[in-house]
Amino acid sequence: MNDNASLNRSAAFASIAVALLLVGMKVWAVFSTGSTAMLGSLADTTLDLVASLATLAGVWVAAQPDDENHRFGHGKAEALAAMFQVVLISISALSLAFRAVNQWIAGARPEGAEGGIVVSVIAMVATVALLAWQRYVIRKTKSLAISTDHVHYQSDILLNLAVIAALALDQYVGIAGADPFFGLAIALWLGWGAWGASQQAIEQLMDHEWPEERRQAFLEAVARHPEIKGLHDLRTRTSGDRDFVQFHLAINGDMTVRQAHVIMDEVEAILKKEFPGVEILIHPDPEGHVDPTDMSSKDLLAKL
Structure with a gap:
């Protein structure tokens, strides 16, 4: 560095x-x-x-x-x-x-x-x-x-x-x-x-979103993990040479907190490999949960 x-x-x-x-x-x-x-x-x-x-x-x-x-x-x-x-x-x-x-x-x-x-x-x-x-x-x-x-x-x-x-x-x-x-x-x-x-x-x-092609590539990377049931409320921005991403992931609601945490770590490892340097914040949701305060409640991974 x-x-x-x-x-x-x-x-x-x-x-x-x-x-x-x-x-x-x-x-x-x-x-x-x-x-x-x-x-x-x-x-x-x-x-x-x-x-x-x-x-x-x-x-x-x-x-x-x-x-x-x-x-x-x-x-x-x-x-x-x-x-x-x-x-x-x-x-x-x-x-x-x-x-x-x-x-x-x-x-x-x-x-x-x-x-x-x-x-x-x-x-x-x-x-x-x-x-x-x-x-x-x-x-x-x-x-x-x-x-x-x-x-x-x-x-x-x-x-x-x-x-x-x-x-x-x-x-x-x-x-x-x-x-x-x-x-x-x-x-x-x-x-x-x-x-x-x-x-x-x-x-x-103004914290403009990433270009659509990059957002799509990001979603495709997340979708490769077999335990992920959906993704929504994806937010991206760039500040100087640093990128920030936050989103909600839908997983099996019967998982323990420890199991869910392991899944989040695995997803983050996949993303860090393909998007090095990006700062990632993930919020886990039980599958089927809908939060009315989300920017968008639709499952983005369903489009892949």
Whole structure:
């Protein structure tokens, strides 16, 4: 576990280092070229830096053990960090779109395309190296936070290609509106990314149920135990990198408490093998018992 934590931290620090390098270069490029597309790339890279810092903080807090005030852990710190990023990305996208429209109306054009293109190429090389390290870490640790960061940096390759295209079309082909057009496109792309990130974060904060396919696989695993007569009131949720499940199992009502406890342990062992890391809470019911307070009194295993 300590090795995984060290690898995750190394990937987070690597993304911070790359973002710092690229922010410095792109600040120079923006002032040298006056390009709106380059400004959009700078905004995205700045957000990458903030996102990496927030991811590092979120992963660190989420990894803290349960305590007296947080009995379900600190996993939602990752979702809170994501919502913070969404706010920043949305503000950046609106500002960039406003600048692009103004540039289009004013007819302003970028200068010194060569410098901006060189910076974008260097940015792509640094990003490719970072992605390679992140892929290695993800294979080793299966970290959700690093996987999300990896997806974000993958999109930076396309972003830098867009900047190169905007500068080249404006300076070498003579298409005057190329730079604000690509700047506006980048703003829309940032807005779409913010929307997607917000949906994932909201799902965790609102304790959204697992996807139906995973719930079905969970039910099928439970059904393999021969003593189980039914299952109902299945509730699932995810908090950071931790999953929680609780449900009622119907068993032979003539069993002793000790016998029922053995059955619950056996079911839990089956589930732990197929769903490692999931925290499970099982309530045994005598077969045929119906609790009117349950979310659903129907026998879910009857559908299998």
